[in-house]
Amino acid sequence: MKQKKHMDYLWYGLVLLVAIPFIFPLAWIVLASFKTQAQIVTTPPLWVFTPTLENYQSVFVDQQFGKFLWNSSVIAVGSTLLSLIIGLPAAYTISRYKQKVLGVFILLARLMPGIAYLIPWFILFTKLGMVDTYTALIASHMLVGLPFIVWIMVNYFDGLPHELVEAAQVDGCTLQSAFLKIVLPLSVPGILTASTLSFLFSWNNFMFSLVLSSDRTKTLPIAIYNFVSYAEVSWGSVMAAAVVIILPAIVLTMAFQRYVIKGLTAGAVKG
């Protein structure tokens, strides 16, 4: 009994040791976002201080961060929703008709380095006059979101008993309505996983947005990058902006972590 307790302490100690390097920068960012510039650069770092909301005010009022937040949201939600609309039926078809080769081709698109697409895209979207439009950004972000959703969902659909769809067909469904009424409601955990990951990819994406967006559709990661390029680095504002960008990612992951882990391992183990 006593030995077990010792083992527990040892275990928690180890967990803490691993967690600190991950949590420390995050904690530092959050704390710094409530500090003044002078407090941030003080050494040794201040742990107790009077928090200020100045940085957030500067970010949202002076830098119009609300607009970038909106842009990022539109592009992330848009690319995820479109990827779901196209990807879910595609994944079901691949699973049901065992089109594994097709599945591999879709994954191949994901495995190619994203940068390989950038120049053709830039040329294409420039010619079409679509640079700095939501359409161009949503389409480019779908390059990762769509294969991701298809790949996760093929595994998920493979695990659903085929008889359920057959029972629905006998009960009066077409294949399409069986998909909507039976398959989709049963796949919510998988859909949540795939959507979360697709959303986060788009939310965090820097490269595609750097090339394809400009003033009108600038997203959060680009906006933060622009902070740094000014004459003086306002660390407090950068940290406040960083918190704004990290927060949805953390909230989403916490909310759906159960599904995300389950979804990522779907099909790995039978049963």
Added chain:
Amino acid sequence: MKKVVCEHIVKRFEGVTAVNDFHLEIADKEFIVIVGPSGCGKSTSLRMIAGLEQQTSGDIYIGGQKVSDKPPRDRNIAMVFQNYALYPHMNVYDNMAFSLKLQGVDKKEIDRRVREAAEILNIAQYLERKPKELSGGQRQRVALGRAIVREPAVFLMDEPLSNLDAKLRVQMRTEIAKLHHRLGATTIYVTHDQIEAMTMADRIVVMKDGVIQQIADPQTIYDKPANRFVASFIGMPPMNFIDCRLEKREAGLWLVRETMAVALPAAWAERLSQRFGQQVVLGVRPENIIPADAGGPLAAKVEVVEPLGAETLLHVRLDGQSLVVKAGPDYQPDEGQTITLSFDMNKAHVFDHETGTTIV
């Protein structure tokens, strides 16, 4: 009229013929059981009737209407699956009401039918539960309920009892039979269990390797099997088969092995007349071998004795051949003992040695 006609159906999967020339006419209200070993094409045949599998050639008629190219939803059928296939995200009530809602049936009527079916199947108290909160037997009742509320032309059942434990299987078997009497719906039932086939069917269809071997009522299948396969598949323990040579002697017809000789009834002479001197197979059911301590014509050595309470099974060796004998409960010889046997030849069969078809 809810007749079902399968007209010379063939199903090929990538060059392999799964079902060949499946021809079956099922009368209104008839309970048909399709039985056979795994991979004999019985489930494929049922799935073609359901429309879940497209036949390569041949036609299917339900209630006089050609349904060969129609999707399952337009065939007026209900199906019960082996693994129940209940919708896990719906409660029992919604599972049963699903098809009626799709048909656009009036809400009150849906409620009436669901509750009536639940009453019949004794699941009224579980209507609010999700399938995962039910036992296997209860789930199977819900699956039956889902089929009943449809009031379909034909019930299709694909091994509905094989996921249940032995005791529950016997109970549900009786209940499905009762249900059929009550509803009088045409039913096609697929199973690999010959006892289910014997106890429930009006007529049994025995299949092997995609080909129908025999279609007849259970007693006929048992008493007059069309071939050696049917004879061996139906009946527990299975029929004994003994390779013999047919000989014509002065005293009549005889089946002969090295040390064994059995006289055949004189009435069989005509049907066997072409086969004198040929190898044939004698088939005798375990209950038609009569053991006697002395006086029987055939001496056999007892290898294993299995007392089952109501009867005793004897595994004996007769002239190098293993046989199973069904004896009365009181007859329990010692293992290793030599006993004598006689065959009830009026209930024996003779099969062709090569093709296995029944000669007598």
